Amino acid sequence: MNVLLVYAHPEPKSLNGSLKEFAVKRLEEAGHSVQVSDLYAMHWKAVLDAHDSLDRPAGERFDPSAESRRAFASGQQSSDIVLEQDKLRWADAVILQFPLWWFSLPAILKGWVERVYAYGFAYGVGEHSDAHWGDRYGEGTLAGKRAMLVVTTGGWESHYSLRGINGPMDDVLFPIQHGILYYPGFDVLPPFVIHRTDRVDDARFSTICDAFGQRLDDLWKTPPIPFRPQNAGAYIIPQLTLRPDIAPGQVGFAAHIA
Amino acid sequence: MNVLLVYAHPEPKSLNGSLKEFAVKRLEEAGHSVQVSDLYAMHWKAVLDAHDSLDRPAGERFDPSAESRRAFASGQQSSDIVLEQDKLRWADAVILQFPLWWFSLPAILKGWVERVYAYGFAYGVGEHSDAHWGDRYGEGTLAGKRAMLVVTTGGWESHYSLRGINGPMDDVLFPIQHGILYYPGFDVLPPFVIHRTDRVDDARFSTICDAFGQRLDDLWKTPPIPFRPQNAGAYIIPQLTLRPDIAPGQVGFAAHIA
Numbered sequence: 001m002n003v004l005l006v007y008a009h010p011e012p013k014s015l016n017g018s019l020k021e022f023a024v025k026r027l028e029e030a031g032h033s034v035q036v037s038d039l040y041a042m043h044w045k046a047v048l049d050a051h052d053s054l055d056r057p058a059g060e061r062f063d064p065s066a067e068s069r070r071a072f073a074s075g076q077q078s079s080d081i082v083l084e085q086d087k088l089r090w091a092d093a094v095i096l097q098f099p100l101w102w103f104s105l106p107a108i109l110k111g112w113v114e115r116v117y118a119y120g121f122a123y124g125v126g127e128h129s130d131a132h133w134g135d136r137y138g139e140g141t142l143a144g145k146r147a148m149l150v151v152t153t154g155g156w157e158s159h160y161s162l163r164g165i166n167g168p169m170d171d172v173l174f175p176i177q178h179g180i181l182y183y184p185g186f187d188v189l190p191p192f193v194i195h196r197t198d199r200v201d202d203a204r205f206s207t208i209c210d211a212f213g214q215r216l217d218d219l220w221k222t223p224p225i226p227f228r229p230q231n232a233g234a235y236i237i238p239q240l241t242l243r244p245d246i247a248p249g250q251v252g253f254a255a256h257i258a
Numbered sequence: 259m260n261v262l263l264v265y266a267h268p269e270p271k272s273l274n275g276s277l278k279e280f281a282v283k284r285l286e287e288a289g290h291s292v293q294v295s296d297l298y299a300m301h302w303k304a305v306l307d308a309h310d311s312l313d314r315p316a317g318e319r320f321d322p323s324a325e326s327r328r329a330f331a332s333g334q335q336s337s338d339i340v341l342e343q344d345k346l347r348w349a350d351a352v353i354l355q356f357p358l359w360w361f362s363l364p365a366i367l368k369g370w371v372e373r374v375y376a377y378g379f380a381y382g383v384g385e386h387s388d389a390h391w392g393d394r395y396g397e398g399t400l401a402g403k404r405a406m407l408v409v410t411t412g413g414w415e416s417h418y419s420l421r422g423i424n425g426p427m428d429d430v431l432f433p434i435q436h437g438i439l440y441y442p443g444f445d446v447l448p449p450f451v452i453h454r455t456d457r458v459d460d461a462r463f464s465t466i467c468d469a470f471g472q473r474l475d476d477l478w479k480t481p482p483i484p485f486r487p488q489n490a491g492a493y494i495i496p497q498l499t500l501r502p503d504i505a506p507g508q509v510g511f512a513a514h515i516a
Contacts, residue, residue, distance in 0.1 A: 014321070099322075101306075
């Protein structure tokens, strides 16, 4: 199988750097083909702007989503964007690996999403009507592929527990797992999260690698998070609220998991 | 009073651009001093890396938080970072204005947070012991100041309602409002959110400005979101889970609001 690892850490000699090397080796030894988008090493352009298409007349009003749509449809996207879209099409599984900075993706990885997720590629796909609200949340360009987050954080596991002060890790990651990965069609596996990264000695690193290696070995076996598909009956269209008989009375992120 | 508006949209002739102009005028007419950090116009460097301090020896292993701590403490931060920290110290209120891209901050604004929120300034502040877990979540460098999000989105209000498919807007914004604004001490006002931004004609723009103007007039009157302070008794230290008698049985983001 083909695996794309999108990796965002500035220092190769870091815990993240070591885990990235470990993942590539483990996957290749299992017979998979691996490509790595090492965003810092690539000097990835993080900021979405009018320079993301090749032929845009200077001085014209810039509408990010209209321009993304035009450039994608007419083959005028910047070549760095096209390369990443090709890697996503090639991949059977995609891993996003990053340190959790301020409870979200590092800016360089957020900018990868914003620029690579073009209109017509990751959103604005499919029919929008009173019966179907686009191919998204369970359908879309990347349907049939698997995705998984690999996340490091300095915080304690209890700080991200169900009643922990940072909020539950599943909720912290929901805008990424549901809003960025499930949205264009990925089946999303439970994340692999490492806490207290300031306290990783050789023994703990070895324990982490054992668990991480198992998750990589099980990439095609682990059941995905059962997010509810948008167009299969659970939601009223076009309001896109849960039908009253689905998770009755429940509100918040968890209601969108079956 | 002093107001800092941190603004992240690439096109001045946009709804966001018009609202930014409106806000500056309204606040100045009310007698406030306003500074705008227009991140796109400033060509803000979005990516946190080893070039963010002035005197770092080349080739040394880069630990983002250790290096941030050292550069902040020794006065060796990049000048663009120092300028933004000075604006934050100067401000009595801070407004972050942005389009919601993939359920979070645009990369350029996320990178502003990552680089400006230095160790010793926005985190790693105060005593860490078994009785007090740092000056954060209700205490910190920015305590006594107010903050508010101004957010635009193409999605419908119902899609962000309590049972809407994107998750409730309060939950989508929790990692920003609680994790980025409340964390270093801000009192966080309820956000001003504009939905369906593809459908804003002159009449609707005028209605939006009326409501937005009122929120700006009430900047020092609106009650903040009652997030629970970390070190005032609601949390067990150092686990930082809610005490059993606080919001008993409740889990998730909403449990952290009194």
